[in-house]
Amino acid sequence: MKKFFYLSALALGLMFTATACSDDDTTDVDAKNLDYTPENASSWGNYMRVVAQLLVNDATALYDDWAVKYNEGDSYANFFKNQDALTSVEQLIDGCVDIANEVGTAKIGDPYDLFIHNNEEKALYAVESWYSWHSREDYRNNIYSIRNAYYGTRTGAISESSLSKAVAAVNASLDTEVKKAIDDAAAAIWAIPSPFRNNINSEEAVSAMEACATLEEVLKGSLKSCIESIDKTVLSKVVANYVDVVVLPTYADLKAGNQALFNAVETFRTSPSNANFKACATAWLTAREPWETSEAFLFGPVADKGLDPNMDSWPLDQDGIVQILTSGNYSDLNWDGDYDEEDDKIAGAQALRGYHTLEYLIFKDGEARTVQ
CATH class of the missing domain: 1.20.1420.20 (M75 peptidase, HXXE motif)
Structure with a gap:
């Protein structure tokens, strides 16, 4: 199951400050009330793109593990059916x-x-x-x-x-x-x-x-x-039907939805507008559904490779998000090696990416953000 970082959540609601070290200067930032502005527009769009691309990568890897090849063996679908x-x-x-x-x-x-x-x-x-x-x-x-x-x-x-x-x-x-x-x-x-x-x-x-x-x-x-x-x-027969009719189509929709979300984000990044912000919000909601309807089968590759918290860690490290916006250090979103849910470095990277980071960048108070 995903790791819920409630210690991070308990620290939220406070004023976070970040020292800018990029062209988009956002010092003394109140992370919980942060808005998209002309000053941070470039870094905001770039951060959205990186997170959306990581979602595509993770969804593709998850689908391929189930449908094509898991590690160096057969597909996980065939393994699951044949055990x-x-x-x-x-x-x-x-x-x-x-x-x-x-x-x-x-x-x-x-x-x-x-x-x-x-x-x-x-x-x-x-x-x-x-x-x-x-x-x-x-x-x-x-x-x-x-x-x-x-x-x-x-x-x-x-x-x-x-x-x-x-x-x-x-x-x-x-x-x-x-x-x-x-x-x-x-x-x-x-x-x-x-x-x-x-x-x-x-x-x-x-x-x-x-x-x-x-x-x-x-x-x-x-x-x-x-x-x-x-x-x-x-x-x-139950297992075969479950895999072919439920699991694989759900992950196929997840992969397609995340690609559509990336496309909407890229359109916004290159052409920021309120309409394109709304399109990102719509694409996020569409991509979210297959993920949430997959959570009854969070075993196999999604657990072994840390793909669940990669895509869906909660709560967010809002302070860390502001640091990424100001620094542009997108390498902080990546981690290497075998997945270990107890590894704080991996958990820290996962708290800066995924659906909820993108949600934070796209939505505010239940609505798509606006271009000021």
Whole structure:
């Protein structure tokens, strides 16, 4: 799972200062209120381009690992299909359990806990995707990633080769329970008044946390036990369908969406305008959806190679972003060697890139930024 850098979040809300060492002079910068201006326009556009290109690189690498070749062997898709079917389905379920827990306890729960303990500003900065006011959409799409994994489609329909059908054949009441838990969690998240950043301690947020906890318990308890009674020939079909109909198309859309996002960013960089800022915002939202609906399968290459935090670390190091804007040291966004989630240097680089850095540069208060 991604590493959430909440220590960074707790430091936000303060005035950050940065010493300029480029042509775009931005000294004594209030990072949380930073605007795009003629003085920082060049560095702003360049930073957007670098981050967008890294997103393209990561999404391409992730798709290629699954569809073409993983490390020096076969594709991860073929590896996943050919290993013991029960093991693969257990991974499928574990991925669903992890994201159900993360949405309830971290994405909604951590801001809530900070808020009720009178850390209101810190709670705000712990809310993921609050620059775009897109938190509820992200969280619901995370639940849809569970639905897609269980239903074996990306449309809400139920495939004949799905885990849902396999479970229903041996325990129809459990299948109904799982589907209800998925639906209830998605509905509870959507019932939180928008934007979530303004409703952190709402009754609806509490209900959403409870619904996610219920979903997690059903998945890791009854469902995990049930699959042991399902014939492995059936499970093999479930795994093949899951990979071909859910995972690979989701990562293909992620790759295409990130390329479209890069194209929009490059157009803005070369021709800054309010219309092109809005086009970047639209492209960001479109590229974001396949990522959020992939979070039930954050295993394999995406975890082993650090591609999840590369693309989706949260919270941001806003102070570090200002330093990059003023210095142009884009090499600070890169890291080398094998991925180690405990490596602070890698974590520091990841906190300066990805969707949320680009979100910070594109959005302000839920709207596309403007050219002044």
